[in-house]
Amino acid sequence: MALLRLAFQALVTRWKRYLFLALGLSLGFALMLLLTGLAGGMRGNVTAAAARHYGGDLFVLGHQKNPYYTPVIRDDAAILAALRAAGIEPSLVARRTNFFENGQVFFNGYSSRQKTVTGIDWEAEAAVFAGLEFASGGFEGMRGSNGILISNVTAKQLGARVGDDVVLEVDTVTGQRNTASMIVKGVFKDASIFGAYTSYVDIKLLTALIGLAPGEYTTFGIYLRDPGAARRESSRLHEALAGSLQIFPPLRSQQELWVRLGEDWSGVKYAVLTLDGYLAEIRDLTSALDAGLVLLLAMMLAVIALGIGNTYRVMVHERVREFGTLRAIGMQRSRVSRLILAEALILGVVCVAAGSLAGLSLLYATGSVRFVQVPGFDIFLQKGRLGWHFSLGVFVVNAVAVLAAVLLGGWIPARRASAVEPARALRRDA
Amino acid sequence: MTEKKRMRYSAVLAILLVLDTQLWADPDAKDLLRKVDSLVSFPDSDFSAEYTFVTNRPDEGFDTTQAAIFRRDAENKYLILLLAPKVDRGKGYLKIGDNLWFYDPVPRKYVFTSSRDRFRNSNARNSDFTRSTFASDYSVQQTSKERLGKYDCTVLSLKANSSEVTFPFAKLWISEDSLVRKGEDYSLSRQLLRTLLIPTYQGIGSRFVPQTIVIMDQLKGRVIDGKYIGDRTQITISKPSLAKLPDNLFTKAYLEKVSR
Numbered sequence: 001m002a003l004l005r006l007a008f009q010a011l012v013t014r015w016k017r018y019l020f021l022a023l024g025l026s027l028g029f030a031l032m033l034l035l036t037g038l039a040g041g042m043r044g045n046v047t048a049a050a051a052r053h054y055g056g057d058l059f060v061l062g063h064q065k066n067p068y069y070t071p072v073i074r075d076d077a078a079i080l081a082a083l084r085a086a087g088i089e090p091s092l093v094a095r096r097t098n099f100f101e102n103g104q105v106f107f108n109g110y111s112s113r114q115k116t117v118t119g120i121d122w123e124a125e126a127a128v129f130a131g132l133e134f135a136s137g138g139f140e141g142m143r144g145s146n147g148i149l150i151s152n153v154t155a156k157q158l159g160a161r162v163g164d165d166v167v168l169e170v171d172t173v174t175g176q177r178n179t180a181s182m183i184v185k186g187v188f189k190d191a192s193i194f195g196a197y198t199s200y201v202d203i204k205l206l207t208a209l210i211g212l213a214p215g216e217y218t219t220f221g222i223y224l225r226d227p228g229a230a231r232r233e234s235s236r237l238h239e240a241l242a243g244s245l246q247i248f249p250p251l252r253s254q255q256e257l258w259v260r261l262g263e264d265w266s267g268v269k270y271a272v273l274t275l276d277g278y279l280a281e282i283r284d285l286t287s288a289l290d291a292g293l294v295l296l297l298a299m300m301l302a303v304i305a306l307g308i309g310n311t312y313r314v315m316v317h318e319r320v321r322e323f324g325t326l327r328a329i330g331m332q333r334s335r336v337s338r339l340i341l342a343e344a345l346i347l348g349v350v351c352v353a354a355g356s357l358a359g360l361s362l363l364y365a366t367g368s369v370r371f372v373q374v375p376g377f378d379i380f381l382q383k384g385r386l387g388w389h390f391s392l393g394v395f396v397v398n399a400v401a402v403l404a405a406v407l408l409g410g411w412i413p414a415r416r417a418s419a420v421e422p423a424r425a426l427r428r429d430a
Numbered sequence: 431m432t433e434k435k436r437m438r439y440s441a442v443l444a445i446l447l448v449l450d451t452q453l454w455a456d457p458d459a460k461d462l463l464r465k466v467d468s469l470v471s472f473p474d475s476d477f478s479a480e481y482t483f484v485t486n487r488p489d490e491g492f493d494t495t496q497a498a499i500f501r502r503d504a505e506n507k508y509l510i511l512l513l514a515p516k517v518d519r520g521k522g523y524l525k526i527g528d529n530l531w532f533y534d535p536v537p538r539k540y541v542f543t544s545s546r547d548r549f550r551n552s553n554a555r556n557s558d559f560t561r562s563t564f565a566s567d568y569s570v571q572q573t574s575k576e577r578l579g580k581y582d583c584t585v586l587s588l589k590a591n592s593s594e595v596t597f598p599f600a601k602l603w604i605s606e607d608s609l610v611r612k613g614e615d616y617s618l619s620r621q622l623l624r625t626l627l628i629p630t631y632q633g634i635g636s637r638f639v640p641q642t643i644v645i646m647d648q649l650k651g652r653v654i655d656g657k658y659i660g661d662r663t664q665i666t667i668s669k670p671s672l673a674k675l676p677d678n679l680f681t682k683a684y685l686e687k688v689s690r
Contacts, residue, residue: 102546109488109651109658167621167649174593175546178618179649211593211618 003335007342021311022351025406028304029355030362032297032398037363039293040389042380043286047227047275049382052128053116053194054278055094056221057230058237061257061271069261070173071098071218072268079220079270082240088233094125094221097206099170105150105182105199106167107158114154115197117170119206119217128223129200131382137162137186142202147185153196155187162187168201172211180209192378230274238272245270253277297398301405308344308409316340316417328422337418344410348403355402356395363388459570459586465608469638471561476675477501479639480513485552485663488652495550500675503561507680510559511688512550520689523556524682530556531682535689540682546596553624553645553663557596564588564602567595578612579629581605597623609638622648625660632670639670 011018051057062073073079076095083090097119105112120129122143129139135152142149148168150160160166162184169179182201190196207217222237224230234250241247248260248271257271279286316323323336331339367388371381380386483495496514501507510523520535523543531540545557568588576585583603590598599620603612613626625648630641643665651660678684 104649106649108653109649109660111650169617169623169649171546172593172618175544175596176590176593176598176618177546177596177615177623178598179621179623180619 003338004342004346007339007346010339010343011346017315018311018347021307022347022354024307025304025348025351025402026354026358028300029352029398029402030359032300032402033356033359033395034362034366035293035296036394036398037359037388037390038366038386039289040391040394041367041382041387042289044389045380045382045387046286048131049190049192049194050275050279051223051227052131053118053198054221054275055096055098055118055120055125055128055219056092057224057227057275058222058234059273059275059278060220060222060237060241061218061273062220062268063261063271064268065266072173072212072216073218073220074213074216074268076220078244079241082237082244083222086233086236086240088222088237089225090222091225092124092127092223094128094219094223095121095203095217096219096221097203097210097212097217098219099206099210102171103199104169105148105154105158105160106169107160107164110158110160112150112154112157113197114199117168117199117201117206119203120200121203133189135187135189137184139186139200142185142200144202144204145185146180146182146205147202148182149186149188149200150184151190151195151198152187153191154199155184160184160187168199168209170206170209172209174211176211178209178211180205190378192381195378227275230276234272234274241270241272247271251277253280255280297401301401304402305405305409308406309412312340312344312410312413313416316413319417320420323417323420324422324424327420333418336420337414340414340417341407341410344406344414345403348406352399352402360390363390459573459584460565462584462604462608463565463568463570463586463588466602466604466610467562467565469608470610470640472501472503472637472672473561474504475635475672477503477639477670477672478675479670480668482666482668483550483552483554483663484666485661487650487661488654488659493551495552499559500679501559501561502675502680505680506560508559509680509685511685518550522685522689524680524685525556525560526680533682533685533689535686538686553647553650553661554643554665555596564600567591568600576603578603578605581611583611624648632667634670635672637672639667640665642666 060073060079061071063069064072073095099117100115103114103117105114120142122129122139126139132139135155137149139149141147148166150158155161158166164184166182166184167179168182169177172178188195190198203217204214207214212218224233238247238250246267246269248257248269251257251260251271251273254273254277257273260271326336326339327333367386370385478498478500481497481499483497485493485495487493494514495512495518498511498513500509506525506527508523508525512518512521522533524531524533525545530543530545532543533540543556545555545560547556548554549556549558567590569591570586571589572587574585576583581603583605586602586604588600588602597615598618599616601614601616602610605611609628609631611628615623615626617623625646627644627646628640628642629644631638632641645663645665647661651658653659
């Protein structure tokens with residue numbers, strides 16, 4: 001305790017000497033907080049956009065062999081029972097009809113090929129679509145109508161606006177061409193790989209258009225209260241479903257499902273897939289983001305350690321007489337060393353506190369800036385903003401890493417200070 | 431009329447309405463469809479020709495694609511080798527039974543594709559190069575007579591027999607020589623999707639091959655001066671031949687070899 005008091009006094013009496021180092025250290029920690037917070041927000045936005053695109057965090061998919069395979073769920077009583085048996089309490093169940101290929105929207109001779117046309121139960125998923133940012137119109141009045149929501153990218157391609165009549169062309173489950181006359185009810189802002197070529201229509205309309213019977217649909221989506229538990233819940237649901245339905249073995253990705261669908265089987269067979277299983281196409285992107293972030297943080301920590309090391313090296317040189325005196329009045333070498341490290345640690349803690357305030361302010365400021373004009377960036381945005389995520393765990397890891405870098409940087413100067421010979425130090429200064 | 435009688439009449443009327451309209455169609459119509467198919471199919475020999483596709487998109491100009499097409503209708507096979515433009519040279523399609531592959535010589539990869547897809551972004555479909563199967567794919571719902579330019583035509587309104595036929599409804603204008611002069615393809619909701627015109631044929635043996643086919647897209651195009659002008663593809667067929675083709679022509683190995 002006495003050592004800490006001594007270290008604190010040393011810092012206070014020389015505060016001007018430490019000012020720039022403290023500013024640098026605080027800024028470094030603030031930047032770390034900003035980067036990890038924004039990365040967390042970006043990752044969260046990607047996952048939220050993906051969950052809205054696919055309709056859940058966890059999915060049950062049904063397929064009928066005939067002789068190819070038709071995506072269909074006819075009766076979900078067994079799925080609901082399995083959910084109860086597995087003890088899963090979803091925050092929302094989303095029944096959707098998804099059409100993943102060959103969908104096209106036409107207007108005035110212009111066409112836009114759609115990656116996905118999705119039939120939505122608008123009443124059930126109102127909360128999900130409240131998160132979608134509209135350039136014009138909205139999803140009100142979509143239920144039971146021939147309305148269609150298109151992205152701003154599709155709208156631009158077609159030259160269409162809210163209120164325009166467009167033609168939606170899809171294939172039926174048996175491969176026939178079918179069309180419907182639709183009215184654009186909303187144009188949403190999304191140029192990401194999920195939203196740019198996605199259209200949303202009423203589930204009953206799309207179900208009929210692709211030739212499924214009334215009440216049938218293709219995807220039973222489950223929004224979990226804790227999306228992070230999707231993998232664990234997936235195993236439990238799979239186990240519960242296996243008792244009542246014909247089900248594929250546990251699958252990790254959509255690609256695995258495609259392989260399984262090509263195998264020899266009959267009747268209707270079900271698959272359980274997590275949202276992560278759909279995201280192979282963006283996993284490389286998020287992995288690159290994480291790798292870049294780790295590299296950047298490592299570089300910042302190295303700069304912090306070097307900065308502390310250099311400052312204390314000069315400081316020890318300047319304070320050699322002080323350390324000589326301390327040694328002369330009986331302070332042990334290890335205690336001199338600990339004094340330097342304690343000074344560095346107190347400085348580190350103060351800077352982490354100051355950096356936290358600065359970092360959170362920066363996060364708040366950056367999170368409220370709109371990034372609508374940055375091409376290809378939409379996948380990371382929520383309503384045009386980056387958003388951020390504060391995780392206590394990540395904060396603690398950052399703080400510990402910074403303090404460790406500070407101690408590492410101060411370690412060599414501390415050793416040098418402890419090696420000072422009292423007689424030589426006092427003689428030199430005299 | 432008593433209530434009982436009225437109900438009986440209503441029931442009979444309802445039954446008549448739900449019965450296939452083919453009952454009222456010309457009984458010779460099916461024979462006509464069979465004849466149409468037989469005149470442009472080659473079940474007893476192979477067929478090869480050069481096809482030139484010129485696609486005109488209003489506002490965008492012309493795209494030209496040239497291809498050599500080799501058919502063996504008896505075995506439901508075809509091979510299409512792209513000759514032009516230069517950037518597509520060596521690419522090809524191979525159809526064996528119900529399987530259709532697209533081959534790209536640059537990555538040397540085959541991609542499984544669908545007969546329903548557009549051929550090279552033109553208004554033709556990959557299924558347009560197979561033998562004619564109107565008689566087996568469709569039932570005649572209605573027949574009528576109509577003059578189409580210089581031709582007196584029988585107009586057949588068709589409904590697909592199976593839910594797997596790409597266009598669920600179609601309409602054909604057949605001239606007195608049993609050749610299709612005009613066709614219309616409709617979606618399940620009876621939206622007109624494309625119109626085909628075949629003004630001239632060329633004789634080859636006892637069969638016929640169109641000299642030119644014009645396909646007009648009814649959904650893709652441009653509205654110019656208030657008038658809709660659909661994307662249009664003109665297909666010109668030259669050098670038709672019924673000479674026997676080598677068996678190894680309809681193989682992946684052959685396509686890879688000629689693509690080099």
